[in-house]
Amino acid sequence: CMLHCFLFLLVFGRAIHAIARISDEFWFDPVEKGLALRSVNSSRSAYAYVFFSSMFFQHYCWTAVSQPCQKEKQLSLPCKLIIKSVLPVFRCVNVLERNVEKCSIYTNINDHHITFQLLCKHGVVKTYNLTFQECDSLQAVFAKHMCPNILKVHSRLLADIMIHFPTSQEEVTLSVTPMKVCFKSYTEEDTDFSKTMLTEIQLNPDEFDYFQVGVDSEVTFCLKELRGLLAFSEATSVPVSIHFDISGKPIAFSIEDMVLEASFILATLSDVEKETASQQPPGFSQRQESNGAAVPSKKPQWNGNTRNTASAKPASPLAKQEIRSIPRAMKEDTMGTEGTAMTEAEARAVLEGAAAETHHQKVRRLQWLSYSKYCIFQFHSLFFGAVSCKEKDAISHTFHSLATASDTEEDFGNVPSSQV
């Protein structure tokens, strides 16, 4: 599959940075209608999806290539990239816009390479050749339209709210009634109040462009994971929609306009139903819906901020999960069902991977994520190069390997120049 595109760097760069807050790797999935980027964190409590329609790009060319080993439904093979490899391309996004005239992205499935090429001022061309892992698709199943609570607000307002929390604040609780909205620092029974500064912001429903509260609720989610989306949505100036339900159900922050859409779906805290029901603070009463998404009780703890440390290997128990056949619709949030039962093996995988906080007995997990087995073809390598030459006509070019640079930039000096 070949994909050529030029793009608005600031927005694209911010999208990459936003996804970087979720995980160390992401899915790069070009399809006919546009380019989808997806990511999920290691504890599967945060999922990010950004879709750039082909109209976002100056030029978008996508060709389907039939592969013998493909499942019939998939016309293109999504691939997984390590964020750390891609971030340097978009490192100083603000500076990029000034210096870069064009950015092109090519993929060549046969060679397992994606190439980012930046045509900069003064004839400098920076080319980043990144190897990817082939993988099966990552899909989120989340019925946004079934959420009783929907808020819509300009990203500027959301940023103005979150600025009151310290950057170290991990979790934030959103509490709504039809009369008021409140964001506050998350506290639990054993919070040491004498050591913690607590912040609370109360807003009037009038401040929101759209305000619908079907059920009073208090949901707690990870602020750190959200901050990336806030920066991204400020770059796009698109209002942010917040869809959520009661505690335990995921909360979705999404933006949508003519050429792009993005959704960050975060799990929210819910108490595990357990012996100490009497000690539960009122805000976190567990209400399990019997829709097949039953959670085996006493399932522990989760550390939502664990990054993907073992990048190359999948946790084997995950491979055993049943693979649901999901039609490859463009809009992922129109899926009908709500949840996927997690198998015991999976639960163990979450345990093994995540740092356990056994004394809290609180769980935050996205129960609905379907995650198929993926296979790895080869270990990735990263190749930087700079070629000083006059601007090439990028469209006609297929990159297999990088021409030897006549004047390499210093900071690429210690990267091994492996060949494709």
Place this chain on the structure above:
Amino acid sequence: MRFRAKIVDLACLNHFSRVINTIAKLAKTCTLRLTVSKLYFILADKVANGGVSLWCELCQGNFFDEFQMEGVAAEHNEIYLELVPENLSRALKTAQSAKAVKIKLTNKHCPCLRVAVELPSISSSSRIVTHDIPVGVIPRRLWNDFREPSVPDFDVSIYLPVLKTMKSVVERMKNLSNSIVIEANLSGEMNLKIETDLVSVTTHFKDLGNPPWASEDGCQSSAQDRDLESMAEARIDIKKLQQLLAGQQVNPTKALCNIVSKRIVHFILLHEDVSLQYFIPALA
């Protein structure tokens, strides 16, 4: 024990924030003493602080539009609280466009200073941001630890050079040495010196002027007999000096220091409505 106060004027709020920011740079934890007319930020000279002590005094009337206080008892109408000034600084940081800031002493889960910032919003009612800053109430029997330090029997008193200049000199010296020698004489001359195995650097200031100190009971005669050229010096921790200078966000009206040779350096920084005294002991 009750305390509530309110600031409505933006200029006062900014001024108050600046004072808090300065204190936050000097002390991780400090004592806030509230009386009917004044607020004090106090750091007592404990070993844990490296022997430095801080005394900062504000007239509440210059900052607050409303100020009501009831101390622990009628005869002791004061409140002593221990707090982390950085928390207060953070709470005020995002209040720069506030309509009003209210501060109240509360006791929900534990004693707290509740800072409620009323921010303008597009809707009819304002946005309210509340910060609960945990504080420790200091019992009366410990109040003696926080008495105002007396001015030491100094050898030389001299006005400081322009703080910005002094700060940049000290910052550069900080990279070379851990300690710095301040020396000054009664002829308005001051030297800042560092000396290491590799290098010694001295910066000379002159024509600084020496503040006149009114003698209380004539015991100033010893200072008056002092040779005008003779330098009093003290070697102090350079980081403490740098913190003091870096924390100054506004140029003080008066800035001076009193040097007790080889014992202690006493800095006094005076603004219109705030006075700050900072003691740095000499290193052994």
